[in-house]
Amino acid sequence: MNGTGRAVTRVLTVAGVPALLVIVWQLYSAASQNFYVPAPGRVAQAFAETWFSERILDDVLPSLARLLAGYALAVAAGVGAGVAIGLSPRLRAAAEPVLEFFRAIPPPVLVPLIMLLAGIGDGMKVLVIASGCVWPILLNTVEGVRALDEVLSDTCRMYGVRGLSRLRHLVLRGASPQIMAGLRQALSIGIILMVISEMFASSSGLGFTIVLFQRGFQIAEMWSGILLLGLLGYVLALLFRRLERRVLSWHSGRGVGRA
Amino acid sequence: MLEVSGLRKVYEGRRVEALREVTFQVDAGELVCVIGPSGCGKTTLLRCVAGLLPPTAGSVKVAGAAVTGPPPRMAVVFQEYGRSLFPWMTVRQNVELPLKEKRMPAGRRGELVAGSLAAVGLADVADAHPWQLSGGMQQRVAIARAVAYEPQVLLMDEPFAAVDAQTRADLEDLVLALWRDTGVTTLFVTHDIDEAVYLGQRVIVLSGSPTVVMEDLKIDLPPERDQLTTRSLPRFADLRGHLYAQIQRARGDR
Structure with missing residues (x-):
């Protein structure tokens, strides 16, 4: 097959299923009289009108900022505590059952509690996001640090690699495959909690706006918000994958290189 | 001794x-x-x-x-060469890390790294990662690291x-x-x-x-x-x- 043909096949493969879904959606909305399922064209129009406006500044960016702040907080706390717990068998024995308990609590139920403790401002939303994201990061970091190679650890001891240098060159790099896995899980949890935290006592944000549209029977606008969230999650996952590929190039290379 | x-x-x-x-x-x-x-x-x-x-x-x-x-x-060469080298570092970085920890000046460090890699016949793969090398070559890297460390x-x-x-x-x-x-x-x-x-x-x-x-x-x-x-x-x-x-x-x- 020549280059052009291959490119066409590739585009068809990638775009085929989405196009099919839009067609089914179009056919369904044309055939049904359901008020709550507007045609894709109508939603696309609403999307442009709604989001290419000051809403980007008023709702999308604040949402993203809170997501990033909560996520960053969770990364710092999760990796920090995870390294400490992973390196100390004693701490691990004491902490692990409690950690499993906290992880088992569905994060959204913490919203009412955190509202009482932190009020209804941005701080509450950031805390909700952080409190949900922190567990997969923490537990994966503990796992990764615990599984560090003993021979490599002995090598560090023999060659005087200790303290911060050991943390940087051995602990964090050695645990990075598991840490990255935790970070990936936390990202999707973070997006969910970003939306949920904004559905409570909020005056801005994507979650708030979508609920507002729903209550005002602006159905196409509501759909466009859902679409935006999906796209947002998709783009963030894409960015994350690029970062992961950079950080773990040695890891994937090692797997393939062992031929 | x-x-x-x-x-x-x-x-x-x-x-x-x-x-x-x-x-x-x-x-x-x-x-x-x-x-x-x-x-x-x-x-x-x-x-x-x-x-x-x-x-x-x-x-x-x-x-x-x-x-x-x-x-x-004191320097050690372990049996498990595949586990004693840092897979996220290049050959050169692996040999150099212990010297950095000794706070050796960069010039002297460079000489020792280059010298020891040449001595084990790996001068031309200094920028490869250990997992890209054969087992014998990986063990050579570990030997180069030990030699560069100038042990007693x-x-x-x-x-x-x-x-x-x-x-x-x-x-x-x-x-x-x-x-x-x-x-x-x-x-x-x-x-x-x-x-x-x-x-x-x-x-x-x-x-x-x-x-x-x-x-x-x-x-x-x-x-x-x-x-x-x-x-x-x-x-x-x-x-x-x-x-x-x-x-x-x-x-x-x-």
Whole structure:
């Protein structure tokens, strides 16, 4: 097959299923009289009108900022505590059952509690996001640090690699495959909690706006918000994958290189 | 240079006596091999000498100073080359890291890294990652790292147990050449009798577990060793046969 043909096949493969879904959606909305399922064209129009406006500044960016702040907080706390717990068998024995308990609590139920403790401002939303994201990061970091190679650890001891240098060159790099896995899980949890935290006592944000549209029977606008969230999650996952590929190039290379 | 006296190691949890009473010494600039039947605590001995494992009784001294943790001027080449190199670093970075930790100035560091990589024949793969190299080449990286560290004492823990026979012969000659050039005091642990006779000026024979020193044998072969001629000397065969009988005896004792 020549280059052009291959490119066409590739585009068809990638775009085929989405196009099919839009067609089914179009056919369904044309055939049904359901008020709550507007045609894709109508939603696309609403999307442009709604989001290419000051809403980007008023709702999308604040949402993203809170997501990033909560996520960053969770990364710092999760990796920090995870390294400490992973390196100390004693701490691990004491902490692990409690950690499993906290992880088992569905994060959204913490919203009412955190509202009482932190009020209804941005701080509450950031805390909700952080409190949900922190567990997969923490537990994966503990796992990764615990599984560090003993021979490599002995090598560090023999060659005087200790303290911060050991943390940087051995602990964090050695645990990075598991840490990255935790970070990936936390990202999707973070997006969910970003939306949920904004559905409570909020005056801005994507979650708030979508609920507002729903209550005002602006159905196409509501759909466009859902679409935006999906796209947002998709783009963030894409960015994350690029970062992961950079950080773990040695890891994937090692797997393939062992031929 | 290296004094091991009355070394005893009992693993507390399992109540296993790995080493009963091990005493020997290695003079400055010597290359001494340690052999023993499998499971006789060679690795335990090496870890105690390296300061990675606290002994139950007895002591290890390097240049007169008691070992309580890894001594600053001691380097180790581990058997598991695939696990002793940092996979996220290049060959050069692997060799350089210990020198950085010593706060060595960059210029001197660069010289040592380049020099030791050239000495093990890896100058042209300095920017590769260890996992891109063959097993024998990876072990060369570990040897280069040890040499660049400029140790007083070099410990090698069955370094060639996991490479093929040809690579192994090359690496043995490499170790001999580096030892001659640097004069570093070397303790070489192996389970291979031929290797011990070929490399060592002396061979220390360990008994089966619980371990004591069975024999401290001087290898009276000509100092210039060669894979072909040395190994076909009648004296080589004598020494080899003698050590083989010793190891068989050690196994029978158990």
